[in-house]
Amino acid sequence: MIELDGAGRSFKVRRRVVHAVRDLSFTVSPGEFVGYLGPNGAGKSTTIKMLCGILTPTSGRVRVAGLDPSRRRTTLARRIGVVFGQRTTLWWDLPLTDSFELIRHLYKVDRATFRSRLDELAETLDLGTFMRTPVRQLSLGQRMRGDLTAALLHAPDVLVLDEPTIGLDVVSKASIRDFLRRLNAEQGTTVLLTTHDLGDIERLCRRVMLIDHGRLAFDGTLDDLMATAPEQSSLEEVVTRLYTGAAPAQ
Template sequence: MTASDEGFIDVRGLEKSFTVRRRGGLWRRTAEQVRAVDGVSFALRRGEMAGFIGPNGAGKSTTVKMLTGILTPTGGRLRVAGLDPQRERTRLVRRIGVVFGQRTTLWWDLPLRDSYGLVRRMYRIPKARYEANLERCVELLELGALLDVPVRQLSLGQRMRGDIAAALLHEPDVLYLDEPTIGLDVVSKAKVRDFLVDLNAERGTTVLLTTHDLSDIEHLCKRVVVIDHGRLMYDGALAGLHEIGQSRRTLVVDLERELPPIEKVDGARTVRTEGPRQWLTFPASASAAPLVAQIAARYPLVDLSVREPDIEDVIARMYGT
């Protein structure tokens, strides 16, 4: 593995400050410097898939915008595929793909097929390569029945899949995903996740995933980078993050009838009961399967679900420890 592969995305001491003007009286405004990103450093290998997480306002989107060349850093150094995103933005744009969950890159009144045709012309993708990539994306993301539907008539899940396909038609080396499963139903989430796993395995695409949904991270990423108030808080395995933050998952159990709180389940404790429904918490790094087996063997179980810890709670616990 070469040095360029080791630091395919290389961020060193990255900073970004904005000038914010605040009212200081009836006629006067004062200028204040707000540091959105404060000395962040990390590196991703070629082909790595990492989660980039933190609460709202942490500096995630600002960092991604600097990585794509949209924003210019105030300080620090960064390279993506050996290129400076600001000075070599035109060259870089051919090597990256970007999907923002809240914004579409598709043309609102055009069918998906026509939007993809425009993407082909923008990136000057050879016809044979374009058709092969489009066929692959359509197959894996199940877009065949949607190609002739105007974008404005697509559901959120359909549009998201359409946006991901558009970002991949030119075969980017790096894919930035900002909340790619936001608002999606369970089926759509599963399709998007499976596609990303296949993409990473087959093409070796480097993926930086920004999300509030820890289940996305658990399904897709072995590594997680946590940022808060513009500062790097953690860089490592997800299990290590849970361990540092002492976070807990919640097992929601529905019984046939109302019973006393469930007891003597290894590693879990009942924190709430409401009729036949009970809530048990257990360490986020532990598996729910042994707990379910113990409960099912001793109680009249009807249904259950597992709720992941909220990332804001995880980070709050990290501060506490």
């Protein structure tokens, strides 16, 4: 905190420690599709960054695909895919196809495997009409499909999604949700999804975790989550109750 006197002559700084994530423990098994919820500032992004090796926890132990993310970040990058809905991993001024080619080199994917994988993803995500369009000219829905493709070109075991449907129209959301559902069901890709769009949770996730003030407030099935509130409550009402502490944490 910074304090300033009325005349603007002096100030003093008071520091306090804020634990973004504290005493947080969970395990996600191979093939699960898990929703990771929480209000703004709850610790979701910090968790994701620790799982990806961007941040190093001050205590405790993190393992993703059997690897310590902060110590084996390069190796881990070949085992996971990450999509941040509000940021792109694509090259802004390059055509989409050129971004994919650069990603092939970064992940050292052989050309035959890359071609086969890209053809499959391009057909599934309907990229054909804008593959040669610069990323900066793509709509949000098109860019999101491009980012998903980029995250999956190296066939990762784990896919981490941070707000993948933010700002998308109804049709684009439905398309991406259907793709993610089939990816998990048919290829067994483990998916951890953070989102404020509860439609994503209802349509995709069998398990839900809720974090608040850096601590795990709920971990269970979607049915378990709904059971924490009176009957006939909507998912939005249930989650709001948990966010505000009106329902008991499990």
